[in-house]
Amino acid sequence: MHKLSLTAVTFCLAAQLATAQIKLPSPSPGATVMQTIGTTDLTVMYSRPSLKGRQPFTDAFVPRGKVWRTGANSPTMLTTSTDLMVNGKTLPAGTYAVLSIPQEGSSTLIFNKNKTTTEATYKQEEDALRVNLTPSETSEKVETFTIDFSDVTDSTAKMNFVWANVKASANLSVDVNKNAAANVDKAVAEKPEDAAVLQAAASYNVSKGRNLEQSLTWIDKSITMKENFRNLFVKSQILAKMGKFAEAVPLAQKALSLGQSSNDPVFPFFKDGIEKSLTEYTAKLPAMPAMKGSKKTKKA
Structure with a gap:
């Protein structure tokens, strides 16, 4: 009887091992x-x-x-x-x-x-x-x-x-550019009221020179929600890409001024880039026409 009991126990243990999810x-x-x-x-x-x-x-x-x-x-x-x-x-x-x-x-x-x-x-x-x-x-x-x-x-x-x-x-x-662009468009579609997302999306687009008009709309919306040196600088970059240097210069100047007074620990990493861009934009401004009568005529 004892031997039969041991056999039954053995069968039960075997059955449990077979059905249990044991990592071996x-x-x-x-x-x-x-x-x-x-x-x-x-x-x-x-x-x-x-x-x-x-x-x-x-x-x-x-x-x-x-x-x-x-x-x-x-x-x-x-x-x-x-x-x-x-x-x-x-x-x-x-x-x-x-x-x-x-x-x-x-x-x-x-x-x-x-x-x-x-x-x-x-x-x-x-x-x-x-x-x-x-x-x-x-x-x-x-x-x-x-x-x-x-x-x-x-x-x-x-x-x-x-x-x-x-x-x-x-x-x-x-196709990394195609995939990244798709991710940008998807992010804006999912969070159209997020100022940071709009800024990041516009920044990516301007770096690739794509959809500048759409990007200008996005960055304007980001600035309206929360103006900072980052989105002002992005807008200046978009305008410069569009050849609108007269509009880009004051925005870059404002971005530099806001950044300097913001105490944002990230600003030092942007400062050189903003200053360099400002110099480039200024150099591409159309020359101011000479004012009539500004030069005196020498008498003979």
């Missing part, structure tokens, strides 16, 4: 890699298998010429917050399963719209994008499969897949 060590632990390119946020979630004495891209382990989930366990996922160019081809903003087909000289990188797809359920017609990668040999052997980003600028980066002595990279790029 995984032979291919999960990882999340995040990277921002300009204003675009990229997130990769994947599981990282290790070699453990095996050689990948062989018939026995991650075979060549067959679809691979580019990791282990759950499908590898990529999320991009904006449209992304991969090797010159557009991948729309969204979340995708990342699969690949390893080959000797040219592998295929796949972004699939079915977020639950695996090797067994993969359908090519669900692909959002396919690009070719050229694998190369690395000098150092990498034990654990790695996805990372390198060579990051404000509009480009490389997405790297590294394992054993093999590395393959995809060239990524984003």
Whole structure:
């Protein structure tokens, strides 16, 4: 009877372990890699298998010429917050399963719209994008499969897949100016009565020379709400971009005066820029016509 009781307890414990959500060590632990390119946020979630004495891209382990989930366990996922160019081809903003087909000289990188797809359920017609990668040999052997980003600028980066002595990279790029402009317009649409947002939006636009008339409306509204040296300086910059230097000069002078009397700890960082702009605006003012009779005629 005692033996039967122990058996029942064992079955109960086994059942609890099977149904409970218990975090246990995984032979291919999960990882999340995040990277921002300009204003675009990229997130990769994947599981990282290790070699453990095996050689990948062989018939026995991650075979060549067959679809691979580019990791282990759950499908590898990529999320991009904006449209992304991969090797010159557009991948729309969204979340995708990342699969690949390893080959000797040219592998295929796949972004699939079915977020639950695996090797067994993969359908090519669900692909959002396919690009070719050229694998190369690395000098150092990498034990654990790695996805990372390198060579990051404000509009480009490389997405790297590294394992054993093999590395393959995809060239990524984003339209940072288009994305930033969209963010500016969205911010104003969401907070049209926020003086700081209007000032920041107008400042960005003038730095890019875009939508100057709209920006002038925004900065006028910001000044009406709360006049300060920042929004006065932005308005002077907009007017100067429009060639209205006679209007820009007094605004820059007022911005300088307000800043000097504001005790704002940030003003010293603006002071040189305002003074330089004021000098440039003044130099571009049209010359004043000479007054008639201002010169005396010499008698013979």
